[in-house]
Amino acid sequence: MDAAGVVLTAAVVGLFAGAPLSLVRREVGYATTLVASVLLLIAAVWALGFGSVHGLGWSGPLGDPESLTLDGLSAFFALAAAIVWVATSAYSLGYDDRPTPVLAVCYSLTLGAIALLVASSSWLLFLVGWEVMTLASYGMILQARGRPARVFSASFVFLAFGEASTLLVFVAIAALHGVTGTFSEVPALAAGSLGTVVFVAALVGFGLKMGVAPFHMSEWLPIAHSSAPSNASAVLSSTLTLAGAYGLFRVLSVLPAPPLWWGAVMLAIGATSVLLGALFAAVSEHTKGLPAYSTIENNGLILVALGIALIARSNDLPDLYVFALFAAFYQAIAHAIAKTALFLSAGYAEHSAHTFDLNALGGRSKGVDGPAYLGTLAASLSLAAAPPLAGFVSEWMVLEALFQSYRFSPEWVQFVGLLAGAAVALAAGLILVAMVKFVGFTLLWRPRPVAGGARAPSLGAPIAAAGAVIFGIGVGAPWLLRFLTPAVAALAGGPVVAPVAGLLAVPNGWSIVSGSPFGILSPPVIPIALVLGGLVAFGYYELGSRARPRRVEPWMAGTPPGRERETYTSFGYSTGVRIMMSSVLATREVRTRVGSVTQAELATPVSYNVELEVLDLFKVFYDELVQFGESLSAALKEGLMPGRLGRYLAYILIVTLAVVIYVAWAA
Amino acid sequence: MASWIEQAIARGILTTRYPRADPTEAEVPLTGRAPVPGVPPVPWAAAVDSCPVGAIAETSVDQGKCIRCARCLPYGLAFAGSVESVGRSRVALRAGGSDATRSAGSDPPLSGFARSVHVFLVDVGSCNACNLEVLALANPFYDSQRLGIFFTNSPRHADLLLVVGVPTLEMRDPLRRAYEAIPSPKAVVAVGACPVSGGAFAGSPGLVGPLDELLPVDVYLAGCPPSPLGILNAIRTAAGRGRSAEGE
């Protein structure tokens, strides 16, 4: 093992070591994970820059050689995860104030497990990491504050979906063993029909973890319904889903030439997730639920990009193939960091205002310190695809890839691409509504100043750092893409060239090209242009008229502004979406009369209570499924095992007779 | 669709040629003009007594107080001139003479709105007649937009504040907020006898009084209500392109 290998091994070991150290003292545990995350970051950067890093190796239980290895693909996911973990570990130092260290222990275990499965070189180690990750996350979610019954049922949903995912991953790995004959993560030469089994099992299994439709309930319900601790939510939404994406990417990298329909299926599922995620985010009023739905949308975008890549590969369009792969990778890292910042800021709001309700928060900027404010703003703007941030570049790349679906053949694939493009575009609009709600109604304005909540610089710094990273990788996107070339090459199975170039006055390597010729975008130029424009405007203002601005109160049609409940709420802002999409959201208004029903309406005021509710139809489906399962099992139990002695004796008799007859017949 | 076009063409052009031409009698009826001493009054005291608001004094008529009840007609007063009196100060409305845009000489010229001016209307206690006359500026007969006069929904976008009605106690604060919400440069126009002098309700309990006790008024327009052409004249004066900066 060389130096880099030692660093890698130390990182993985350190992450696990945080668990027992947390039992001693919580801050030591978090500090350990912080240091280990930094080590992992160094190892990942080394791997992407200089080639694969090989850490500790040993011989597995089945005789297979196993080791901790970061090749290009693993290195990318390790990089993204490590950046997230640095932020969340630093945040947890100041955030975790629970009576028991269980949260810290489970936190370390989760991080260690994810690092293990990313750095694994064999599928068995991957599976071990996967299951530990699920169980440790379950432990984290159980630490939620709230009514025990609700917390338990929400965690149980998470566990159920998690175990289903493990089961399907198990099936996929077994089928893969059938194809390659080994458990090592090496590419297969030919797939055959088992390849389809691998693909379907992997897609559904990893899709369950990523939270794509129709399994998105596993993503939003545990977070929104049980108010899991914020560092846990950040890790769950960012890195758990990243682990799911890694599994899918790895499976695709080992399977040979995929048929066309794989890409089409991924495209369709991804587009549905994008639209549903954005729609539910737009009507959510929960500070954690809204980002959870946004995670569903972003992971859908990753699937969309992957789907286009696969279709392009089947259609023999190498430049689109490479571009779509870069888009998928970039989308993954952009989302992971931005979502982390968003969940951490929701935790900040909970810390100071003790609520998860967007309508109750309203204008916290007076009580939020500057760095946290800027970080949250940058993260939500990135998720709303505002230039020059990372989310803007990733959305641009995905849309450019979708635009080129006209090059697909046969026509039905073009049609799928068309519908997917429309869904993604609609979702971009809806997620804008969601992010405006998240930022505008919480941070930006309130009619009267709020009695300031406690400022917490230790909570604010990680958020600001994440925001700065978002800005950095947004503006520096061309260089990041070049840096990620080894990762894409590992997935594509051959050398690739990053799609960067230059045009006119923009130097070579400063722009991203989406096809030749098709589209071009230069992210670094945007802030330069903004600054120049700003200088011009500032100069004009300084040199021009010197009228002093006059401060006045906001105009509210002549009434004094700033009274309670007199301005638009976050709920009111998105009711337009609730009403327009009432068929998809099953919008319903429930009106009840409060007070005595014999009041003469003209003489005294009547009181009403009005609630406008929306519904996730998929949750209805799952509830029906669960009910069906329970009634079926109850029926079977009643039918087969009624607890009557006579029936059991009859079973014994029947089986004995059957055995006797079989033995007699076989002899 | 086609029938709307036929209808519009069949009606022809209705717009007045004011201010390029003088108003016609149809546009400004009898009481749409300013009261001035006509035939030497016999006896003048009877004319003074006939006015219910005390607009007629020793030898002059305070046009700002006149509510156009026409009781003074038999006593030698006439309603003359083509549009109502527009004055840059309260004093300027106190005189005889016709169609005077009187500047008191040292008034600073109002400027800055030569091409387009945006107007915000505030009703502080009117009978609705002045409101409707101001809104009538948008109809095809007057078409204020051809003169670059636009009405805005929000005071933030306005240059002129048009006030109609006699200020009531309850509207004092909203009026102040509206005034403060308008960015400088701005001008205030008091439209009609009510804000200029209290009109028919001068001295009533529960009313604040003339508008210039609340806000600095730049242009005073007499009338009850002033005709749309009078309002146009006042807006153009406030915009710095009065019918006559020197008096016509």
Place this chain on the structure above:
Amino acid sequence: MTRAPWRVEPEVAASVLPPPERALAYAPDDGAFALYNDYQEGAAVLVPSPRAIAPREPLLVWAGAGEPGGPHPLAPRAAVEGYGVFTFPYGPVTLGVPEAGKFDVTTYGERVLNLAPIGGYKSRRIGRSVVGLPVEDAALRVERMAGNFSAAHAAAFLSATESATELEVPTVELWTRGFAQELQRIYNHFHVLARVAEAASQNVGVAQAHALAEEVLRLQGAIFGHRWLFGALLPHGPPRRLDPPHRKAWSSELSRLSDEFDRLWTLFLESRTFVDRVQGTCPVGRADAIRWGAVGPTLRASGVAWDDRLRVPVPPYDDLFLALSHETAGDALARISVRAAEVRASFLLLEQMLDRWPGTSARSLPTPPVGDGRGIGRTEAPSGDLVYDVRVRDGRVAALAFRSPSTANWPVFALGMRDAVFTDFHFAFESFGLVFAETDG
């Protein structure tokens, strides 16, 4: 469509009110009497004893009757709570509603859950300030109660003082009052149609309707010397032009306007987009309209055939043909259809009046009323039934109270606006033809 199709509704309670077909038109504060409209009999009923007022009558504030207490609600309130529900103020300074009045809109987003009109912002305290003035001078203020209804207010007030002092009024004076009111009715209905079309952005129609309204104003100015009929019906005012050569000219002008309006109205009805915007908007059912005290075109649009000109006729209406127009849908389209039909009826009335004009055009009112007494004057203003209750002492006003059609219609408007969407607000508001000036007094 503006109604929510997916609502779970609780049961509605019965309440204690007058019999279903009888509505309270006016009841003074001193309880001396109560004036009812009986829609079944088709007659006005005056009940002289205070004990005749049923318990728990609608306790709405009659304008002009007492102390103006600052801004106050004009319709009974409903308090609405819920997650995300908020109440924002619209007014008192807006451009959509040109007068000074506020609306508190309770909503959870796109839908109006409760609308509370708040008046009292532009109260000039006319009811108090005319006390002690001679009737003639008081009339100067009363006709400026609401400028676009000046003829109706002047006519009702004068009729109240004349009935208080038992003054005989020459026929030609009564015919002049009817003539002026019909002209102003036509102006107001044109104006309402133009404002509703403005809300629908039917720009050509808006311009044409406003042009027609302007032509009526100019006609009023030509006949009575004042565009808004200030002083037209008072003993001393601008000279009138109602001699035979002028009457011929007005007759042909009126028939030209009538033809223009017929063409315009047909175009509006053929415009699918316009009809779509007003059909089903802010509907008021017949039972609600009676129970909440609606008057005027609002009442007639909800299916009740009541018009003061027919049910409480004073000259000239007792001698002229008037076809009562009513609809049953109670929505904005019905309200403006009723007004369109009334325009035609008014043109017919004016034609009849010009044909059979009794006498000269000179004012022939004798000296002002003298004596003491209390009188009630009623007339059908363009927005509905207007009642004045005046006490005269020594030829001066001792007390003044009135109930204007806008005061009666505010609760109906607030009720109809429940469950409408924001964009329906202007259609509804303009179709009722409500004026804050005559509510605040």
